[in-house]
Amino acid sequence: MIFILFIVFLPAARLQETQYRQDQCPSGSCNPQLGDLMVGRAPRLSASSTCGLDGPQNYCIIGYLEEEQKCFTCDSRLPYNHHGNPNSHRIENVITTFDPERKTKWWQSENGFHQVSVQLDLETVFKFSHLVLTFKSFRPAAMLVERSKDYGRSWKVFRYFAEDCLLSFPSVSNQPANSIDDIVCDSRYSGSDPSTNGEVVLKALDPIFEIRNPYAPNIQDLITLTNIRVNFTRLFTLGDILSRRRRNPQDKYYYALYNMVVRGSCFCHGHASRCTPVDGGRGDVFTQTGMVHGRCVCQHNTAGENCERCQEFHHDSPWRPAGRNTANTCRRCNCNGHSNSCHFDATRFEATGMQSGGVCEDCLHDRTGSQCERCRPFLFQDPQRTADDPHACRPCDCNPAGSEGGGLCDALSGTCVCKENVEGRHCNQCKYGFFNLRRDDPAGCQGFWGLGHSEFRCSACDCDVGGAYSTTCSPEDGQCHCLPNMVGRQCSDPAPRYFLPPLDYFLYEAELAAPLLPLDPGYALQIVPRQRKTDQSITWTGLGLVRVLEGAGLRFTVDNLPSPMDYQLVIRYESEVKKTVRVLVMICFLQTKGLKPH
Known part of the structure; x- marks a missing residue:
């Protein structure tokens, strides 16, 4: 038989591309593969009791019959070596290997100690799946498993295990859990059978419970850890109770573990499919085949040891863990090329x-705004340049005396924002009919009239603030724009037949008065209506005039005085004959409405 071996050397670029594809996540969440967190972490594993550390110690293997007991020596002063030191039973022996001699080494505690613990300290946060313990000795009659998420500062119990839960842990429920985070006592893994190779299995999440949100706080509390500790609290005995009077009772009772498996992966919130060794003081001690590393190779624009935040300049959307069908990718901020940092x-x-939550920080190139989209005050965007051009913001070039804000212009067009009475591209000249451009004038310029007239030249309008609509006037003759019934160039005079009463003036017309005494019908008051005569100026007010015959009189009822004070009485009348007219005035006071006579 002939074997042909092909070896293909890939270029570095092809290798990087292959690794890149392995690192990529699908459209939803991705998670690194599970592995044994114990592998490669022997220096981080400890036990509170180990046989033979200070010198050889005897121990025995027991059966149900006393004559089956066999005794051996434990000497753990040196690490285990199959040929040189096969009797060493240090804690690192529990790390699983697949060599043929794996059953020849184990960890073993000192004889007779009930309270013994085994602890694994991880270098960062890991995602925990399950724990499996395989015993060489009887399984403990009682034990509990704890985990920490803050590097051992605080601990929480995962699960209690006991042959008799009510005896060993009376305050803990021995009923099946009602929810995924219930802490109960389990009696399935603490019996006498088998006497060796018995297992204790703990799953972080019981599969009987449906998990709708894997990133809920209670779920995260169960599956993330930095430390895990197994506390053996009661040795299993075959009815012969250990003597409390002896420090080292019988040599046949101790804890012995073939394997301890802590199954898990690096914790990446669904944003990584691969992990590398952790840097810094808490880093991995060394790299070993099959070792589960702790630093996530983050995707979806996330960063951090556990992909727990968005990477720099990707804060336009909030950080969120990846979902089953959504990556929840962190989006890049849009700062138009004018900033290198942003926040959400x-x-x-x-x-x-x-749609957008990113706010750019420390905008460059004279820019401002949440996306550095605007030029700073007193600058405007050059229409000939693009929004990302570092030289696109130009000075407004507005006259500070004639423009709003001392030189502001429109940020997009560069058009100066002129004060009310100012005009011009640069707001540098008064409008027609105004003069004296001043920075401290809110309107910019005053109104004036008489330009070009040698008699008046430029004169101030001086419009009456109470009689005119505004302070401006006609530039030709200085006429102010008067309110109704006001006349004069400055609108300071009442129109004919009108007067300006003081604030405390009360007018009573004779037409509305009554005769002083009852008169016969032929002697009644005669009202003369308004009429203009060519030889007589208009002097009346109200409806007209009242002709009062000699000897008659008028009665005025005054009932609208607001408060008691001194009043001046003025009577206005005219005589139709050329002789002296004497007027007798009689005043009768009535105390009404709280008014008193003066």
Whole structure:
């Protein structure tokens, strides 16, 4: 028979491409393969008790018949070697190997010690699948398994195991778990049968429970760990109770383990399919075939030892663990080429309908905005350059006295934003009819009139603030724009037949008064309506005039005075004959509405 062996040497680029394809995740989540976390971590494995560390110690193998007992020597001062030191039973012997001699080595505790623990300390957070212990001795009558997620600072119990749960752990339920995170006592793995090769199996997640969200906090608490510890609390005995008076009772009771398997993988939140050794002080001691490493080779633009965050400049979407059918890839920020860093902002993400949450930091090239999309104040985008051009922002070139904000312009067009009375491309000139451009003037320029007239030249409008619509006036004659019933160039005078009453002025028209005394019908008051005569100026107000005959009088009822104070009484009348007219005024006070006479 002839064998032909073909060896193909791939170029480095092809090797990198092959590795790249292995690292890629599908459209949904991806996870590294499971392995034995014990492999390659012998220096991180410890036991509280090991036989023969200080010198040879005897131990015996027992059966149900006393004559079946056989005794041997344990000497663990040196590591196990099949030919040189086959009697060494250190803790590293429990790490699984597949060589033919694997049944010739095991870990064994000192004789007679009930409280013994075995602990594995990992260098980072790992995802835990299950634990399998294979015993050379009887399985413990009672034990418990703990895990830590903070490198041994705090511990939580995974599960209790006991032949008699009520006796060994009376405060723990021995009923089947109702939920995936219930802590119960299991009696399946603590009987006397078998006397060797018996197993204890612990699964992180009981398959009878449906897991809808693998990244729920309680699930994460169960499957992630940095340390795992197995505490043996009670030796199994064949009815002969260990003597409490002897430090080293009978040599036939001890714990012995063929194998300890801690099945798991590096923990990557669904964002990696492969892991490499961890760097730094907590790094892997060495690399061994089959070793499960702890640093994720992150995909989906994630980063960190466990892909627990988005990589730099990929914060446009929030970090999330990958789902079954979605990768939840971290998106790259859009800073238009003007920033090298950004952060995620939840408020912006919600405001944009979950489309963009990235906020650019320290914008370069005179840029500002959440995406560095705008030029800074007093600058504008050059329309001839693209938005990512580092030289696209140009100065506004606006007159600071005539433009808003002391020189602002439109950020896109560069058009200066002029004050109210200012115009020009650079806001550097007053509008027609205005002068005196000043920076401290909110409107920029004052109004004026008389330009070109030698008599007036440039004169201020001086429009009455109470009688005119505004402070501006006609540039030809200085006429202000008057409110109704106001006249004059400055709108400071009332129109004919109108007056400007003071705030405390009360007017009572004679047309609305009553006769002082009852008169006969022929002697009634005569109202003369308004009429203009060519030889008489208009002096009346109200409806017109009241002609009062000699000897008659008028009665005015004043009932609208707001408060008691001193008032001046003014009577306005005209005489139709050229003689002296005497007027008698009588005032009668009535105390009403709380008013008192003065």
